[in-house]
Amino acid sequence: MDIRELHRTVDTADLDLWYGSFQALRRVTVSIRQGLITAMIGPSGCGKTTLLRCFNRMNERYGNARIAGHVRILGRDVYDPDVSLIELRKRVGMVFQRPNPLPLSVYDNVAFGLRVHTPRARRSRRTEAEAVETALAEVGLLDAVQGRLRRKGTELQLEQRQKLCIARLLPLKPEILLMDEPCSALDARGTEAVEELLRRLRGRYTIIIVTHNMAQARRISDECVFMLSGEMVEHSETAAMFVNPKDRRTEEYIEGRYG
Amino acid sequence: MNDPVVPAPALSLFRATSFTRKKIRVQKAAGILFGAMACALLVPLLALVVYLVVNAWPALTWEFLTDVPQGGMRRGGIWPALIGTLYLVVFSRLFSTPVGVLAGVYLNEYAKDNWLTRVVNLAVVNLAGVPSIVHALFGVGAFVIFAGLGKSVLAASLTLAIMTLPVMIVATREALAAVPMAFRVACWNLGASRWQTIRTIVLPNSIGGILTGVILEVCRAAGETAPIMFTGAIFFKAVERWDFFPYSPREQCMALSYHLHAISTQVPGVPEPMLYATAVVLLGFVLAFNSLAIVVRFRMRQRKKW
Numbered sequence: 001m002d003i004r005e006l007h008r009t010v011d012t013a014d015l016d017l018w019y020g021s022f023q024a025l026r027r028v029t030v031s032i033r034q035g036l037i038t039a040m041i042g043p044s045g046c047g048k049t050t051l052l053r054c055f056n057r058m059n060e061r062y063g064n065a066r067i068a069g070h071v072r073i074l075g076r077d078v079y080d081p082d083v084s085l086i087e088l089r090k091r092v093g094m095v096f097q098r099p100n101p102l103p104l105s106v107y108d109n110v111a112f113g114l115r116v117h118t119p120r121a122r123r124s125r126r127t128e129a130e131a132v133e134t135a136l137a138e139v140g141l142l143d144a145v146q147g148r149l150r151r152k153g154t155e156l157q158l159e160q161r162q163k164l165c166i167a168r169l170l171p172l173k174p175e176i177l178l179m180d181e182p183c184s185a186l187d188a189r190g191t192e193a194v195e196e197l198l199r200r201l202r203g204r205y206t207i208i209i210v211t212h213n214m215a216q217a218r219r220i221s222d223e224c225v226f227m228l229s230g231e232m233v234e235h236s237e238t239a240a241m242f243v244n245p246k247d248r249r250t251e252e253y254i255e256g257r258y259g
Numbered sequence: 260m261n262d263p264v265v266p267a268p269a270l271s272l273f274r275a276t277s278f279t280r281k282k283i284r285v286q287k288a289a290g291i292l293f294g295a296m297a298c299a300l301l302v303p304l305l306a307l308v309v310y311l312v313v314n315a316w317p318a319l320t321w322e323f324l325t326d327v328p329q330g331g332m333r334r335g336g337i338w339p340a341l342i343g344t345l346y347l348v349v350f351s352r353l354f355s356t357p358v359g360v361l362a363g364v365y366l367n368e369y370a371k372d373n374w375l376t377r378v379v380n381l382a383v384v385n386l387a388g389v390p391s392i393v394h395a396l397f398g399v400g401a402f403v404i405f406a407g408l409g410k411s412v413l414a415a416s417l418t419l420a421i422m423t424l425p426v427m428i429v430a431t432r433e434a435l436a437a438v439p440m441a442f443r444v445a446c447w448n449l450g451a452s453r454w455q456t457i458r459t460i461v462l463p464n465s466i467g468g469i470l471t472g473v474i475l476e477v478c479r480a481a482g483e484t485a486p487i488m489f490t491g492a493i494f495f496k497a498v499e500r501w502d503f504f505p506y507s508p509r510e511q512c513m514a515l516s517y518h519l520h521a522i523s524t525q526v527p528g529v530p531e532p533m534l535y536a537t538a539v540v541l542l543g544f545v546l547a548f549n550s551l552a553i554v555v556r557f558r559m560r561q562r563k564k565w
Contacts, residue, residue: 056448090450100441103464112459116451168449 008075009034009176009206010055015069017050017230019062024050026230027069032223034175037198037207039221039238041214043259047230048210052178055208056092057085074175090117093169094178098185099161101153101168106145109153109164110135113172135170139163139197159190163197177201179209183216195220214254218242226250311542315535323536327498332526337537339498342505343412343512344481344544347491350416350508351423351480356473358420359427363469366428367435368457387425391485394422398490413508415491422486423476430472434465467559474552478545484516492517494525515541 010032017025024047032038040048057078059065071078078088101109110132136142141163153164162182169177183191198207198220211217217224224241226234234241234250245251253259326336370376398418408414438461446456493511506512519537522529
């Protein structure tokens with residue numbers, strides 16, 4: 001296998017997507033490298049969230065989405081007929097704009113993923129407890145919720161809720177974490193805490209983050225994908241893109257002339 | 260350095276003009292009118308309850324509830340009718356609750372928006388609008404004659420079940436729809452199946468609303484006369500006091516609503532307080548269950564925090 005292939009966790013080839021008659025993605029070909037944080041930026045309605053949702057096939061919830069082209073995760077075309085959405089989503093986790101912990105205890109929130117993927121007979125209280133503790137420690141929430149694991153996840157502070165939403169993905173050992181503007185509901189302190197967390201997760205997971213906040217993309221990402229009107233305009237290293245954009249449209253966006 | 264001179268504001272600044280005053284007057288008048296209409300709602304209910312209780316007072320005793328009718332319904336109590344109504348309510352809920360809840364879950368959680376779903380929805384709405392006397396005739400045809408159940412507790416309960424099914428379905432759907440979509444999305448994104456999502460998240464958080472629906476339909480099943488009149492209600496059956504199991508499912512039974520109808524129209528010379536007392540018991544039954552529904556809803560609302 002080509003050594004470059006190994007580094008590709010998420011690939012698209014000539015990806016088109018229509019919502020009804022509206023074309024939201026046009027011939028998007030992008031390949032995202034393993035273990036890095038890739039930010040997707042662009043003005044509202046440019047298709048960055050739509051693209052993100054193709055990676056775990058979330059667009060299908062919106063009945064009228066049609067797709068052409070390929071999306072490969074870890075080399076496998078996820079639109080193949082024998083791909084199970086349940087298995088796909090186990091490996092490709094997603095974090096949303098508004099933190100959406102389940103109306104369960106903090107513990108049950110983190111254990112939820114394991115439980116839905118393990119037959120009752122093979123569940124073990126000990127492995128579950130260990131996985132929950134590891135995940136909470138990994139997102140830096142363990143100390144904050146220690147002794148309060150039975151409290152409802154929906155009662156935590158906003159920033160802790162978002163961390164909980166990240167933590168609940170980890171016991172499933174996902175390869176890829178998709179983040180759809182994970183900080184847009186948070187205040188400056190919360191944003192900083194989540195960004196700090198992303199930096200710590202970097203390397204272990206491939207992280208793709210959609211953000212409308214260019215400064216944030218610049219702070220935390222290794223690579224940047226700039227999208228406009230459903231097209232992928234530029235994909236380069238973040239440092240390079242912000243200093244020396246290749247495309248004139250990227251340059252104008254970064255300078256704040258539109259968007 | 261000199262402060263800039265601020266000119267004195269005109270006296271009319273921010274004062275209500277005559278048009279503003281008129282706007283406020285109209286707004287107040289509208290508020291009072293609408294408030295009066297809302298309060299008017301209470302008047303008939305209070306009047307009804309007071310009128311019934313006052314007239315029923317001489318006959319309203321513990322004896323009246325637990326005694327059996329005597330002297331050709333002119334003395335004694337309503338025990339067999341009370342138990343009969345309980346039978347009909349329990350049996351009809353046993354049929355209608357599972358079917359209604361499961362259908363509601365299907366329509367809200369599984370069904371895609373296609374012609375079949377639309378037909379089912381249309382059927383639900385139309386079934387809800389069918390008059391109860393038509394349900395009664397349907398019950399006679401379907402359960403009493405065709406299914407061969409005869410006039411019986413079973414036939415009457417099934418008729419009541421069909422009648423209350425649409426509301427069961429609608430109540431279930433509404434309870435499910437009140438669970439935020441974000442929870443389902445979160446579950447699906449962790450790889451939970453639809454059924455796992457429903458079982459672990461959606462149902463536990465909508466059970467209050469579903470129970471409320473069940474309880475409200477208990478009231479309707481207890482109160483309706485027409486559907487049971489031809490399908491299973493009987494004028495009189497000799498029953499012992501305190502006998503909790505006087506009827507078998509294949510037998511006809513007495514029922515409060517039909518009993519009230521019978522003694523007020525078919526039997527001459529029933530003392531008036533007895534009529535009113537029967538009505539009060541029926542009304543009390545309904546109000547008690549309604550209050551239970553309110554308690555359930557209140558407790559569930561306190562429990563849920565999101």
